[in-house]
Amino acid sequence: MSVDYDVIVIGAGPAGYVAAIRAAQLGLKTACIEKWLDKNNKPVFGGTCLNVGCIPSKALLDSSHKYLEAKHAFDAHGIGTGEITLDVPKMIQRKQKVVDQMAGGIGGLFQANKVSPISGVGKLLKDKKVEVRSNDGKTQTLSAEHVIIAAGSVPIEIPPTPTDGNVIVDSTGALEFQAVPKRLGVIGAGVIGLELGSVWSRLGSEVVVLEATESFLPMVDQQIAKEAKKILTKQNLDIRLGAMVTGSKLKKGKSPSVAVQYKDKNGDQEIIFDKLIVCVGRKPYTEALLSDDCGVEKDERGFIKVDNHCLTNIPGVYAVGDVVRGPMLAHKGSEEGVMVAEIIAGQKAALNYDLIPSVIYTHPEIASIGKTEEQLKADGVEYKVGTFPFLAVGRAVAANDSDGMVKMLADAKTDRVLGCHIIGPSAADLVQTVTVAMEFSTSAEDIGMTVFSHPALSEAVHEAALAVNGHAIHMPNRKRK
Numbered sequence: 001m002s003v004d005y006d007v008i009v010i011g012a013g014p015a016g017y018v019a020a021i022r023a024a025q026l027g028l029k030t031a032c033i034e035k036w037l038d039k040n041n042k043p044v045f046g047g048t049c050l051n052v053g054c055i056p057s058k059a060l061l062d063s064s065h066k067y068l069e070a071k072h073a074f075d076a077h078g079i080g081t082g083e084i085t086l087d088v089p090k091m092i093q094r095k096q097k098v099v100d101q102m103a104g105g106i107g108g109l110f111q112a113n114k115v116s117p118i119s120g121v122g123k124l125l126k127d128k129k130v131e132v133r134s135n136d137g138k139t140q141t142l143s144a145e146h147v148i149i150a151a152g153s154v155p156i157e158i159p160p161t162p163t164d165g166n167v168i169v170d171s172t173g174a175l176e177f178q179a180v181p182k183r184l185g186v187i188g189a190g191v192i193g194l195e196l197g198s199v200w201s202r203l204g205s206e207v208v209v210l211e212a213t214e215s216f217l218p219m220v221d222q223q224i225a226k227e228a229k230k231i232l233t234k235q236n237l238d239i240r241l242g243a244m245v246t247g248s249k250l251k252k253g254k255s256p257s258v259a260v261q262y263k264d265k266n267g268d269q270e271i272i273f274d275k276l277i278v279c280v281g282r283k284p285y286t287e288a289l290l291s292d293d294c295g296v297e298k299d300e301r302g303f304i305k306v307d308n309h310c311l312t313n314i315p316g317v318y319a320v321g322d323v324v325r326g327p328m329l330a331h332k333g334s335e336e337g338v339m340v341a342e343i344i345a346g347q348k349a350a351l352n353y354d355l356i357p358s359v360i361y362t363h364p365e366i367a368s369i370g371k372t373e374e375q376l377k378a379d380g381v382e383y384k385v386g387t388f389p390f391l392a393v394g395r396a397v398a399a400n401d402s403d404g405m406v407k408m409l410a411d412a413k414t415d416r417v418l419g420c421h422i423i424g425p426s427a428a429d430l431v432q433t434v435t436v437a438m439e440f441s442t443s444a445e446d447i448g449m450t451v452f453s454h455p456a457l458s459e460a461v462h463e464a465a466l467a468v469n470g471h472a473i474h475m476p477n478r479k480r481k
Contacts, residue, residue: 005031007344008130008144010122010289012036013047014330015321016150017106019337023148024113026345031142032115033122033132038103041135043119045106046099047152049330052172055102057195058361059095060175064202065363076400086203089178118142124149126293128316146316146344149296149304150337151289153282153322160261161187161248161278167256168248171196174277180204185260185273187245189216191360192279197237198362207236208271210243210262212280217360221372221421223387223407228366228423231403240264248276284323299325309350310340318344332356357428357435364390364404365427369435370419373409382412386444386467388460390424392474395455401425406464408434408444415443415469426457433461444468 009020012034020032036051038044044051071084110117120134128147133139155170157163163170174196182205186197189211201207216239217225233239246268247261258276262269284302297305297313304319306312312319318340321333335351342349360366376383386408396402404424410417420434437447447465452458463472470477 003128003143003145005029005116005142005144007031007146007148007341008033008122008142009148009150010124010130011047011150011152011321012045012106012117013150013152013321013333014049015152015333015337016047016148017045017110017337018334019148019150019320019341020115021109021113022338022341023344024115026341026347028341028345030115031118031144032110033118033120033130035119035121037119037135038100043117044103045110045117046103048154050102050106051099052175054330056095056099056175057171057192057199059098060091060199061195061361061363063091063094064199068202073400086180088180088203092176092178095175121288122151123289123291124294124296124317125291126295128314131291146318148337148340149289149312149317149319149323150321150333151285151323153328154285155279156281156283158187158245158278158280160245161258161276163278164250167250167258167274168276168278171277171279174200174275174279177275181273181275182206183273184208185210185258185271185276187260187276187278188280189239189241190279190281193277194232194237194360194362196277196279198232198235201236206238208238208240208273210245210260211239211241212244214242216241217366219358220360220366220368221407221419222374224366224368224405224421224423227404228360228362231364231423232362243269282322282328286323289323308353309343310336326353327356327358329356329358352439355435355438357431359428359431361428364401364424366423367427367431368419368421369431370417370438371409372419372421373407376409376418381418383418384410384412384415384444384468386410386464386469386472388463388467388472388475390457390460392463393455393457393460395457395459396425398455399425406430406460408447408461408464408468410444410468415445417442417444417447417465420461420464422460424457424460430458430461433458 006028007023007030009016009032024030120132123131129143180203184205186193186209197207216229243262243264245262249259251257310318320336322328339349357369389405390396390402407421409419444465452462466472
């Protein structure tokens with residue numbers, strides 16, 4: 001039976017477009033299906049990450065941080081700015097220009113690598129056939145030797161606070177506010193909630209974050225999480241833990257608002273917001289993606305079941321990114337896409353799932369790689385700890401940006417680095433240096449013996465590694481038993 005393509009990829013987000021490009025680079029005839037349209041109904045690539053996720057949120061985080069610095073921090077450097085003004089619509093326009101530039105770049109990469117872009121909604125059928133429904137309602141059926149499902153994820157909605165696209169919004173709507181809400185509510189103190197809450201708090205909103213659980217950032221090393229809560233609270237984020245939202249009531253009119261009901265340790269509570277962002281997590285986009293007879297299995301949460309190489313139970317059908325197990329991180333999906341493309345092309349490829357860094361882009365940033373101290377304790381692993389504050393790093397102090405610390409964990413017997421957790425300036429970049437080192441099974445002593453440039457933020461990593469074995473230079477070492 002003849003096929004139309006060697007590889008068909010469903011979805012052009014970070015997992016899908018990367019898989020398509022790598023497959024084409026390896027000589028495979030490749031098509032990539034994407035349903036996303038811009039405001040002018042023109043096809044765009046990049047999925048959630050580029051269009052309404054990672055990229056636009058970071059553009060607003062950067063803009064809002066610059067505004068906050070100009071308003072409150074420049075004076076410490078001897079810089080007078082006069083009256084600071086804020087143009088929110090212009091800030092949103094800049095964000096959109098960044099998105100448009102990046103989306104256009106993917107289109108150029110498809111063309112350069114001879115990937116065939118197909119606009120429409122893809123659906124996997126039996127025998128590796130893919131139905132594509134275009135925006136005008138027409139359908140076509142394509143076939144391939146291999147199919148890679150990379151359909152991504154969507155925000156989770158909760159019954160007590162149904163979104164209306166105006167007052168109650170999801171993370172997408174929170175990127176489009178045209179004015180600063182006087183009082184903003186955020187449901188969920190996870191990555192998205194803290195980042196979006198930070199944006200609008202910096203711009204002047206009174207932000208209240210309602211988190212149902214009693215723990216703050218449970219997936220983060222708890223020493224770092226405790227430090228993060230202290231710093232974010234100091235930045236005027238009102239973080240309320242153990243606050244279970246039970247209902248909401250919209251008030252319409254010239255000044256719309258929403259009354260949110262929740263329960264905490266003191267009983268029933270109510271609070272009124274001008275805007276409310278619901279960001280309690282995301283779920284895999286697998287509804288209407290698979291035909292009933294395609295045979296691909298899903299788990300009870302809707303994730304597509306795959307093995308360690310992202311192969312489903314159907315030979316020749318793979319799934320990558322947010323539709324499969326593991327953290328919903330763009331870089332995790334991208335590397336899965338590369339791995340699958342190389343396997344299809346006959347190469348040996350694998351992904352080290354133990355070394356996928358994660359970052360929360362508040363300021364200071366929070367970044368992690370490897371095991372937390374809590375995980376090591378639970379696993380019964382004997383370990384050593386080294387910490388070092390940015391307050392003792394000359395480059396951080398000179399930049400007036402010295403909140404936070406680096407924490408490094410190493411095996412008590414072998415000295416092999418087991419984890420590194422950072423809250424501080426440029427944490428996302430600093431943790432990557434440790435990620436590379438851990439990929440080569442480095443020891444804390446190895447990092448301690450490496451020469452780091454001075455003055456640099458990375459000296460905090462160097463000193464934390466030295467502190468693991470009681471050899472830190474620029475702070476007193478903890479006495480060890």
